[in-house]
Every structure is written in C-alpha cells, then in structure tokens.
Amino acid sequence: MDSAIDAHLVCPRKLSRRVADDYQPPFPLWVARASQDLTQVVMAYFGVQYQGEEKKPAAMAALRKIVELFKAENGALHYDLTHHVDNQGYDNLIAVGYWRDPGAHCRWLRSQAVSGWWDSDERLADGIGYFREIVSPRAEQFETLYTHTDASKYPGVGAIMDGASGDIQEHAYWGSMRDRIPLSQTDWLQPSGTLDLISGDPQAGGRVKIRGHDNVALIRSGQNWSAADEDERTLYLGEMEPPLRQGMDFLRDNGPAVGCYSNRYVQNIDLDGNLLDETYCIGYWRSLALLERWAESHPSHLKIFVTFFRVIAGMQKLSLYHEVSVFDAGDQLYEYINCHPQTGMMRDAVMAVAEAA
Amino acid sequence: MDSAIDAHLVCPRKLSRRVADDYQPPFPLWVARASQDLTQVVMAYFGVQYQGEEKKPAAMAALRKIVELFKAENGALHYDLTHHVDNQGYDNLIAVGYWRDPGAHCRWLRSQAVSGWWDSDERLADGIGYFREIVSPRAEQFETLYTHTDASKYPGVGAIMDGASGDIQEHAYWGSMRDRIPLSQTDWLQPSGTLDLISGDPQAGGRVKIRGHDNVALIRSGQNWSAADEDERTLYLGEMEPPLRQGMDFLRDNGPAVGCYSNRYVQNIDLDGNLLDETYCIGYWRSLALLERWAESHPSHLKIFVTFFRVIAGMQKLSLYHEVSVFDAGDQLYEYINCHPQTGMMRDAVMAVAEAA
Numbered sequence A, B: 001m002d003s004a005i006d007a008h009l010v011c012p013r014k015l016s017r018r019v020a021d022d023y024q025p026p027f028p029l030w031v032a033r034a035s036q037d038l039t040q041v042v043m044a045y046f047g048v049q050y051q052g053e054e055k056k057p058a059a060m061a062a063l064r065k066i067v068e069l070f071k072a073e074n075g076a077l078h079y080d081l082t083h084h085v086d087n088q089g090y091d092n093l094i095a096v097g098y099w100r101d102p103g104a105h106c107r108w109l110r111s112q113a114v115s116g117w118w119d120s121d122e123r124l125a126d127g128i129g130y131f132r133e134i135v136s137p138r139a140e141q142f143e144t145l146y147t148h149t150d151a152s153k154y155p156g157v158g159a160i161m162d163g164a165s166g167d168i169q170e171h172a173y174w175g176s177m178r179d180r181i182p183l184s185q186t187d188w189l190q191p192s193g194t195l196d197l198i199s200g201d202p203q204a205g206g207r208v209k210i211r212g213h214d215n216v217a218l219i220r221s222g223q224n225w226s227a228a229d230e231d232e233r234t235l236y237l238g239e240m241e242p243p244l245r246q247g248m249d250f251l252r253d254n255g256p257a258v259g260c261y262s263n264r265y266v267q268n269i270d271l272d273g274n275l276l277d278e279t280y281c282i283g284y285w286r287s288l289a290l291l292e293r294w295a296e297s298h299p300s301h302l303k304i305f306v307t308f309f310r311v312i313a314g315m316q317k318l319s320l321y322h323e324v325s326v327f328d329a330g331d332q333l334y335e336y337i338n339c340h341p342q343t344g345m346m347r348d349a350v351m352a353v354a355e356a357a
Helices: A053-070 A102-110 A112-119 A121-125 A156-160 A176-180 A230-258 A288-297 A299-314 A352-356 B053-070 B102-110 B112-119 B121-125 B156-160 B176-180 B230-258 B288-297 B299-314 B352-356
Strands: A042-050 A078-085 A091-099 A129-135 A142-146 A196-201 A205-211 A216-224 A260-269 A275-285 A319-327 A332-337 B042-050 B078-085 B091-099 B129-135 B142-146 B196-201 B205-211 B216-224 B260-269 B275-285 B319-327 B332-337
Touching: A042 A053, A042 A102, A053 A078, A053 A091, A053 A112, A078 A156, A091 A102, A091 A156, A091 A260, A102 A112, A112 A121, A142 A156, A142 A176, A156 A216, A156 A319, A176 A288, A216 A230, A216 A288, A230 A260, A230 A275, A230 A288, A230 A299, A260 A288, A275 A288, A288 A299, A288 A319, A299 B299, B042 B053, B042 B102, B053 B078, B053 B091, B053 B112, B078 B156, B091 B102, B091 B156, B091 B260, B102 B112, B112 B121, B142 B156, B142 B176, B156 B216, B156 B319, B176 B288, B216 B230, B216 B288, B230 B260, B230 B275, B230 B288, B230 B299, B260 B288, B275 B288, B288 B299, B288 B319
Parallel strands: none
Antiparallel strands: A042 A091, A042 A129, A078 A091, A078 A260, A129 A332, A142 A319, A196 A205, A205 A332, A216 A275, A216 A319, A260 A275, B042 B091, B042 B129, B078 B091, B078 B260, B129 B332, B142 B319, B196 B205, B205 B332, B216 B275, B216 B319, B260 B275
C-alpha cells in the first residue's frame, strides 16, 4: 500500500499521523502523483456574475473570452467551466484554469492580452460582474483523492499531474485529509491574521481587492455521474445528491458560524452553457482545522459521509474526488469587479485599517 | 482551560495530539482528577448469569454475596449493580467494584472469604453461571469524561478519584479520546497477540480462563436520567435512547466484524433488583484504534453522536459520562464458570496452542 505522501515529499516528522503504521483502510482510494519538477501549481478561478436572462449572452461571451485567454501563450494546461446560482439570486459562471508552472502563469497574467482585458475600464461598464480567485499551493501544500485509478480522467489539479498512486493508506478516518498534505508532517497549518479588504468597497461595487492570510484552505470536491448506468444515476441523484446539496447550502448560508469564507456548489457546463452530469463544491475556509471540525461533526456532512460509505462498494462508473490545498498569504489573489458584496471572499473580509486600529 | 492530561502525567511527547494548541471545543466537558498517589486502579466486573425466572432468587442472592464480599476488608471503595439480557436470552447481573490500590485488591482477591467462595466447587453446582473480568489500568492508561462538574456524583472510576478538572480542551473531535489518555503522548497503544483460551472449554461449561493481550481497550459509557425533569426524560428516552440501543445491539451482535470482543448494554439496579434510571455500556475492544474507527464512521454511532451534539446544550439534569482504559496483558483476568460460550471474552478467544502451531 502507498502512502498518500509521495516519496520525494516525505521528510522527518515533527508531528505524527493520526493512525499507526499498521492501519488498513476498509476500501481502496487513490491520489494523483507528479514528478519532482512540479513544485507549485496555480488554480485560477475566473468568474462572471450576472442577473437576468437578458445578461446571459454577455456573460457567456465573457466566459468564452476567458477560455480564449486560457489558451493563449503561457496559458492554462487544463480548465473546466461551471454554472451556479448563489444565495443572492445571481447566476455565476466560472472558468477554472490550472498551471503547473507558476512562472508561466505569472507571465500569462501580466501579458497584454490578459492584463489589458482584466484591467480595462471597459470591464466596469460591461453590465456584468467579474471575479478572479487565484491560489498557488506548493507541492507540499495540497493533496488529492479519487475513487478511481485512471489518472487520464482526473479532473482539477489531477489533470495537470502525471499519474495515479497505488491504493493509499491515509483515508477513511477523520484527520486523513490533513495526513495526506505533505506539509502536515512538520506544520499545524494554522491560520494567521485576517482576510483583509485592501482596496475598494464591496458595497459600492467597482473593483475590490482582498488579501488572504496564511493557511486559508480550499477544498474542491466533485462528483461525476456522466458514465453511470441507470442504477448508479438513481443511487447518486436519489440518495447522495440531496444530502450533499443540503450540506453545501448550509455552508453557503452559514459560513461565518463555522469558519467557511465561501462555498459554491457548481455544475459543469460546456462552452454553450449546457449542463453536464458533473458537479463540484468550491469551499474556502479560514483553516484546515475548521474544515475538519465541520466535516467530522456537522450532521449535514455526516449524512453525506454515511451515505458515501454505504454506497461506495456499489460504485462502478460514478466517480468522486477532491483536492484540498492550503496557501501562504502571498500566494492568494482575490479580486472582484462589480460583484454583489456577498460574493466570494468579500462577505467576510475586514477593513485592514479598521483591524489595525 | 485545562488539559485532560493532569499535570503530573504530562511527559515529553513522541506523538502529537490531533489538534493544535489553540483548539477550542464548542461546549464544556470535564474529567476526573486524582492525586499522584493514584498510580493504578482496579475495575472488577463480577457477573452472575441465569436463565429462567426460577433461577432469579439464587442469582440475586449471588449478587448480594458479591456485594457483601466487596464490603469485606481490602474490599472495593465503590461499586454499582446492573442487569441486562444478552443475545442468547440469558439474564446477567453484574456488580462492578473499583479499587484505588491494586495491592489492596490483590489481598482482597486472595482472602479466604473471596477465593474460598470463587474457587469452591460449590460454584459449579449452583445452577447459575458466574464470571469475573478484572482489569487494572495504570494512571497513564485511562481517561474519563463527564457532562457535569460535580465530582461527588461521578460514577465508575470517577467515584474513587479526588475531584473534577476545570473544563478541558481535548474533546468534541475524533481522536480526543486517545488524546486524553496520558500514555498516548508516547505510545500508539497497539494490540499485541490474541485473546487466548488458557484453560477450560467454553462449549463444555465449567471453569474457563482467558488471557488478554496488550492494549485491550475497555469503554464504560453511561447515561443517568434519574434527576431529569419530564422534558429531559422525553428527550433522552424518546430521542437519544433508541439510537443508543440500536448501536449497542449492533456491537453486541457484530463485534467480530469491527473488533469489539464484547459489548453489554446494562441498566443499573438496586440490591433488590429494581431498575434505576441509569444505564451504561461495557465494551471490550481489540484496540483503541478499532473503537475509534467504529465510533467515527459507523452510521449507528454517528447517529448517537449527532443526537448528542444536538441536545447537549439543553441538558440540565441528564448526565452522561464515559471512562476508557487500555491494559497491559498481565493486568487482565477473565474467568467464567458455567456461562454460555458466547459470554464475555469467550466468544472471540482462540486456543493458545492452536495459535502457536
């Protein structure tokens, strides 16, 4: 059995795993592997926000523009597209791109094509909102988990990695997520500071920038039933999806009480906006510890968990995965243009100056 | 906030806790404290097993005899009495006594009064069964947990300790049970070997002795609603007790699948056999790790856990507690006289010789 932590990321431990060396998980799961040249990745969530069907063509055009930019020089190696309606009633489209080389991403971001488009005053006058949430975990700051071993089908960050592990030991116990993150060998992954509003005014619209703090945690947790036969579709849509939606709605609406800065439950779409049989959750948390506490004790998540354990053995074509990362403060960029003030990190950001006073 | 590990039991860690130093539990709980002179305790479960109402008077007389012995010189400092029906349809009465001084317990056990009674051939001819399961955790091998802070009312091992802690940090997360056991600072509490049948034949009845292995874990987990008002009684009996019973029945009947050697869900009684408003579970496990796995992932326990979290804030008079211990192989004594072969540790014990072959 493999360790979830790849050999080249193992280091002398200061902190112990939660389980002893002879721990045996009750069923197999896999993680994505990458060669040593992968030292840091970039996950760039570009969003388009609109209200009203009449804005949809402009929003879809903006989404396609982002995809066009992803395909430019130094662009994303992989991307996917989603739609969701938030709790303010706005439609949101997101294109998330993944880079394996932060240098390439930086050159891309500063390119005339990208910065010229994003920074243009025209964005303020498009009649739709934009956001970009760009985070860059180092290799030791993220982990993945998949119910299937065919790495050619891994979504998200797995798509820019190099393959699948053997079945891994660190799963099926609370704390295994932390134990899969290489940095947890030596570091508690504690949050420092606050989410600071560094420019702009969320209430006024326009451009807003927010600065993250150390060890903000991001979970992307997904479900793909596109290959499932009728029985598995029924299992997923009838039994797993309702408690999942309930749990995600809880986090979307009650984040401040549990330490979740933002939670979006999104459905994949194609470039024409057609819904695909694939969804995921994008959740930003103040810390990995707070994510752990919610996951292991909140009834809404325990219901998801119990359902998963009950059906895992019967899953053939339904595939599930997640990726969880923590970031240094400086490896996060949160920017909003004409989005409503509950969008993303804006809801929980505090005035940097007020905090200092 | 206190650590669950008392100051004199703290030692340099080889293994880390599961939570960081700034962890804050969402509600207060307490543990029992004892002065340094408490170095090892004894928990002695003496059982009487019978089938049929006509045997009840003899069984009750035997139970009273055990209580009489508990009160003899060097006897138990504290005891309680329970009744339960096992899954073979037998009634079982248990008197559990607690000693603070293993030397005193040893002198008591070897006294003519006790050994003369237990070892007598008359016990084989009483028409009822007997068992004794006597375990002796050192101070660093057990932990306690209470929903209330009045130590004068602590049941079980808490009754022979000296008081209550302040509210403690290590609770309300999976892994906190382990983190409360002082020995977990340096030791994984791993099981070694098997549960060995060392004399007698469970199928044949008569006297049977079983030898434990290192780090067998015992949980006593109790509920007392005797002081509860009508609302709390309804809450407990209507909402908490049914899932609790379901979980305990699962463990009683499916122990081998999850690593539980024996599970009894017992109700307290008085010396006349009248039922009291108090119950507890006595569960022996192959290891603390297996108890952890069941508790944190099995639907039947998660239902108990979620219900507890939901009602804890409204509990005034309903009191809950548990005590969890691990033992060295040599600090366990399991003996049965004319009990059915599914009783206690007999079900899962293996022939010591066969194992060696």
